[in-house]
Amino acid sequence: AQSVTQPDIHITVSEGASLELRCNYSYGATPYLFWYVQSPGQGLQLLLKYFSGDTLVQGIKGFEAEFKRSQSSFNLRKPSVHWSDAAEYFCAVGRGGSQGNLIFGKGTKLSVKP
């Protein structure tokens, strides 16, 4: 069965520091992979997605993610974190076929120290 693991429940980084959020997936075929962010009081917003092609994907707000098939990973990175990046981040895999529903990890909450 498909699954997504985000091993870090809560991460705290200093403003200006680099960030890497981990995501591992289990999926039988080439996955469709997504990173969403939820700021307080907001809905989930898509940061980036990977379907095929270049394994390094650029997203909004300066985020990028790298797909590594050999490690079944899709880690999210940002070189310099801003206070406004404090939020909860969700990794998801798209289920195959026409259904299209997403399978999410448990999320990683990011706190940013001034």
Place this chain on the structure above:
Amino acid sequence: EAGVTQFPSHSVIEKGQTVTLRCDPISGHDNLYWYRRVMGKEIKFLLHFVKESKQDESGMPNNRFLAERTGGTYSTLKVQPAELEDSGVYFCASSPVGGAQETQYFGPGTRLLVL
């Protein structure tokens, strides 16, 4: 363009009562999804509409949950009777077309607390 909206934003009810959640997708989006996040757990799929038809309801937890999408526009999710374990955040998402590669646009969620 308006995003996905959900109503109410919060609901507190007692066990055994009925609650109806509403989702208005982005105009023109045929695909509508319901998800739920129970505290401390991952966001889980409940069901998927294509227009007014249920494409996939494999995630619905039991027959106390009833989802409808009248005329292929807005959708409602009714819980009757509500149980304590139904507490959580209910998200709605929509997309113009279906398929795993399509971006789903999420609403802010409805926070349901069953006492």
